[in-house]
Amino acid sequence: MKLSFHKNHKLLFGVVFFGFIGLSLIIAVGPAFWVQDHNKPIPGSKPMTKLQKEGMRVYIDEGCEYCHTQQVRPLAEDKVWGRPSTPGDYAHVHRLNIWQETPNVLGTERTGPDLSNVGKRRASKTWNYIHLYDPRSVVKQSVMPAFHWLFKVEKNPGPNETVVPVPKQFAPKNGKVVPTQRAKALIAYVLSLKQTPLPNGQQKTTESQNSGGGQQAAASGSKLNGKNIFVQNCAACHQQNGKGVPGAFPPLAGDPVVNNSDPTEHIETVLYGKSGKTIGGVKYSAQMPPLGESMSNAEVAAVINYERTHFGNHGKTITPQDVAKIRNQDKQNKTAQ
Amino acid sequence: MSKRSAVLSVTRPLAVSKSKVDRTADVDEKWTLLIYAYLAFSAFWLIFGTAVGEYLGIKFVYPDFGIASWLSFGRLRPVHTNVVFWGFASLAMIALALYVVPKTSQRMLYSNKLAWISLWLINTSVVAGVICLLSGVNNGGQEYREFIWPVMALFAAALILLVYDLYKTIADRDVEEIYIANWYIMAAFLWTIVVAVVGYLPWYQNDGISETIIQGFYMHMGVGMWFTPMVLGLTYYFLPKLLNKPIYSYSLGVLAFWTQMTFYSMLGAHHFVFSPIPWWIQTVAIVFSVGMVVPVAAGTGNFLLTMRGSWRKFARSYALPFLLVGVLFYFIVSMQGTLEALRTLNKTWHFTNFTIAHSHMSMYGFVVFLIWGGVYGLIPRLTGKEPPHFMVGMHFWLALTGLIIYGASMMIGGTFQGQSWIAGQPFINSVSLMVPYWVWRGIGGTLMFISHLVFAYNIYVMRPGQIEAPLESAQTATQLA
Numbered sequence: 001m002k003l004s005f006h007k008n009h010k011l012l013f014g015v016v017f018f019g020f021i022g023l024s025l026i027i028a029v030g031p032a033f034w035v036q037d038h039n040k041p042i043p044g045s046k047p048m049t050k051l052q053k054e055g056m057r058v059y060i061d062e063g064c065e066y067c068h069t070q071q072v073r074p075l076a077e078d079k080v081w082g083r084p085s086t087p088g089d090y091a092h093v094h095r096l097n098i099w100q101e102t103p104n105v106l107g108t109e110r111t112g113p114d115l116s117n118v119g120k121r122r123a124s125k126t127w128n129y130i131h132l133y134d135p136r137s138v139v140k141q142s143v144m145p146a147f148h149w150l151f152k153v154e155k156n157p158g159p160n161e162t163v164v165p166v167p168k169q170f171a172p173k174n175g176k177v178v179p180t181q182r183a184k185a186l187i188a189y190v191l192s193l194k195q196t197p198l199p200n201g202q203q204k205t206t207e208s209q210n211s212g213g214g215q216q217a218a219a220s221g222s223k224l225n226g227k228n229i230f231v232q233n234c235a236a237c238h239q240q241n242g243k244g245v246p247g248a249f250p251p252l253a254g255d256p257v258v259n260n261s262d263p264t265e266h267i268e269t270v271l272y273g274k275s276g277k278t279i280g281g282v283k284y285s286a287q288m289p290p291l292g293e294s295m296s297n298a299e300v301a302a303v304i305n306y307e308r309t310h311f312g313n314h315g316k317t318i319t320p321q322d323v324a325k326i327r328n329q330d331k332q333n334k335t336a337q
Numbered sequence: 338m339s340k341r342s343a344v345l346s347v348t349r350p351l352a353v354s355k356s357k358v359d360r361t362a363d364v365d366e367k368w369t370l371l372i373y374a375y376l377a378f379s380a381f382w383l384i385f386g387t388a389v390g391e392y393l394g395i396k397f398v399y400p401d402f403g404i405a406s407w408l409s410f411g412r413l414r415p416v417h418t419n420v421v422f423w424g425f426a427s428l429a430m431i432a433l434a435l436y437v438v439p440k441t442s443q444r445m446l447y448s449n450k451l452a453w454i455s456l457w458l459i460n461t462s463v464v465a466g467v468i469c470l471l472s473g474v475n476n477g478g479q480e481y482r483e484f485i486w487p488v489m490a491l492f493a494a495a496l497i498l499l500v501y502d503l504y505k506t507i508a509d510r511d512v513e514e515i516y517i518a519n520w521y522i523m524a525a526f527l528w529t530i531v532v533a534v535v536g537y538l539p540w541y542q543n544d545g546i547s548e549t550i551i552q553g554f555y556m557h558m559g560v561g562m563w564f565t566p567m568v569l570g571l572t573y574y575f576l577p578k579l580l581n582k583p584i585y586s587y588s589l590g591v592l593a594f595w596t597q598m599t600f601y602s603m604l605g606a607h608h609f610v611f612s613p614i615p616w617w618i619q620t621v622a623i624v625f626s627v628g629m630v631v632p633v634a635a636g637t638g639n640f641l642l643t644m645r646g647s648w649r650k651f652a653r654s655y656a657l658p659f660l661l662v663g664v665l666f667y668f669i670v671s672m673q674g675t676l677e678a679l680r681t682l683n684k685t686w687h688f689t690n691f692t693i694a695h696s697h698m699s700m701y702g703f704v705v706f707l708i709w710g711g712v713y714g715l716i717p718r719l720t721g722k723e724p725p726h727f728m729v730g731m732h733f734w735l736a737l738t739g740l741i742i743y744g745a746s747m748m749i750g751g752t753f754q755g756q757s758w759i760a761g762q763p764f765i766n767s768v769s770l771m772v773p774y775w776v777w778r779g780i781g782g783t784l785m786f787i788s789h790l791v792f793a794y795n796i797y798v799m800r801p802g803q804i805e806a807p808l809e810s811a812q813t814a815t816q817l818a
Contacts, residue, residue, distance in 0.1 A: 005515075005520075005591075006514045006515055006591075007513055007514055007515070009504070009507050009508055009510075009515055012515060012520065012523075013504065013523055013524075013527060016520075016523070016524045016527055016528070016598065017527040017528075017531070019598065020527070020528050020531050020562075020598060020602060021531055023598075023599065023602040023603070024531055024532075024535050024554065024558075024602065027554065027602060027603050027605070027606075027618070027621070028535060028550060028551055028553075028554035028605065029535060029541055029551075031547075031550050031615060031618055032541040032542060032547040032548075032550045032551050033540075033541045033547070035544075035546050035547045035550060035614070035615065036541055036542075036543050036544055036546075036547040039544050039546055039547070060475065060477055060478045061473035061474065061475065062406075062409065062411040062412065062473065063409070063410065063411020063412055063414060063415065063475070063478060064411060064478075065478040066410070066411055066414050066415075066478070067410070067411075069688060071612050071613065073611035073612070073687075074611060075611060075684055076759075077684070077758045077759045077761070078758075080761075080764075084613075085612070085613045086613050087546040087613045087614075089545075089613065090544060090545025090546050090549075090613070091544050091545070091546075092544075092545075093544060093545035093548075094543060094544065095539060095542070095543060096477060099474075099485050099486070099487070100474075100475070100476055100477050100485060101476050101477040101479065101482075101486075101537075101539065101542060101548065102477060102539075102542050102543060102544065102545065102547075102548040103477035103478050103479075103545075103548075104477060104478050104479040104480075104545075104548060104549060104552050105478075105545060106545065106549050106609065106612055108480065108608055108609075108687075108688070108692065109688055109689075109692065109693075110688035110689070111690075111768070112768075113764045135400075136400070136401070139765065141765050141768055141769045142400070142765075142768065143396075143397055143400045143768060144400065145396075145400060145404070145409045145410050145411065146400070146401060146404050147409070148404050149405065149406040225761075228761065228762060228763050231763035231765060231766075232763040232764060235763075235765075
């Protein structure tokens, strides 16, 4: 048979149509089936609760995924967001319902920060509510929408209701800000975003590891910049000027722990986090996350020294060895117990 | 001193008059009305969709400009993209295809009625989709796949009716050969139907990663197997027609066609380079992204060699400059896309606003400019009414200047964004450093939006109806000129 595509419309359009179906099966449908059959959740990870699932639906409805990724690439620049993502991290993401497909949480744009590990990095529910209500009340430069419609304003909230301590100039005049069910679900989902550690010794085995993984950055950690670490990890609550948010997050400026010549409590606070402490007569209920898990001794020392020498503070500076000492002591105490 | 500047001379007009076109003899009124109806709705969706885009652009500079659920970025972004895709660009391309396919088959369209039904199906689909998205119902946040399946099914049904209509037209053609334009146009319909079905069937998308594999395929095929072949096909008709000479090489067109089909199908995953989807899919995607040089070089080469020697015609036509810009952008954005797929460059540009530059330069600079060239080349010949040449010039220069500002600001800003992350700066720096570029984007976007208002006006002027007007419109044109 002669291949007369330009004269035989049945042949031409038949090859065009069925040929493309074949190519689609090879590059998309086939691999998708294979991945679906082989992808298993990471051992130790938990399926989403009902509330968290509801929250993922809110996340999708409001289009959070257009600005926030949930994928850490095996690149040095992505190390700040956690370990490289693996397929297992998404094994718990399923179809929402008969009308809506499995959501695409990986995202393709990072206008806002990556959220793979946000549950660890921003562990405070209070901070998340304030930030969701009006991001600019805690992060001045943020361009994220203020999600007022996920909250109600109530004159006299009941004793069982969560009241969000929105900073004064951002708070409504006619009452207190209270999260709706949708906001509660969304924040429950956001706080559940924590990378499960990979089982011991099991590394992600793709060529990607060679393309300059995290170790490189850690090894060359010569130019640690305390200010950068502070802005990235601490400023969301304590603010870039170290003054905190009145009633919600304590100031570092003039804080007794920061200025104490014995740095033990300061180091421990950074390593293990803190909550429920009363400082200067104000009880702070917001949860400070333990940063020691994701930061090296040198990084902890750099950020502590930044805090001790800025915002009008005059605390004694420390060395990475001081941090190591405290870590070791605490480890020994733990084993002793 | 007495010699006056040639540039500032009072006798030199602001714009040069272009050559006038006349109505083609024996146009079928019903057919004209059908094509015009598609274009009129398309112009409406263009204004609506880009007004939303303009508003979103402002929000990057004034995030609190309008706080309401349905005014928020997360809900309006898919409204913008889906309206300009499925409402504006799709309807406009179909309008032109409904002319080109019967014309090159030397017969009437098989059924006007099917095409009218399709028009209403598409409009219903876009209206329903917009309502869903505004009320916070989307398919799962997958780009360009945000319409839930019952809504997208209407769109797919329209494509099936149209491809049947056009297939019947070609099958019963009055010439022996199927003109190359029809290869591309028919393929676009057939491929897009497959893409939609693959994208919406659920059985192989039950976890986050398998869904992502399909999303990579869908989001790129939705662009590259619908818009790209469609406008290329249209250009294979309009460019030779407006230049009044044959296409440079039929064979180059055929080569580009088959390589487009085989290479393009493979490269969807380049949107997820360095992601946890299987590494081999990413590598295949990158290899074929480089392979795309073949169809792109063949296509643009073919068009440019057709244009060679006829530059005088471009100066005298108000439709051809749009085609020239479209062809040049086809080459530029395709090469840009290939570069973005390479791992070394992807490291800097992925996740940044550079992607936004790329998507606008390709959808707008390439696809939409070719559409506009076709519209201005065709409609005056069908209705016998020309738009004021000055207004077409306004449209052209506002759109082009706006796009260049838009593209440049997002490319420069996006590069700085990527470098800021690589340098290990705090994330918020990459947000604050973008502000001036977002302002420039807003300026470019505004120029583009104004050009759309001009386009809508021109569409209105070109409306079918009584033909006593041509004398009058010719006068206006000279006055404005």
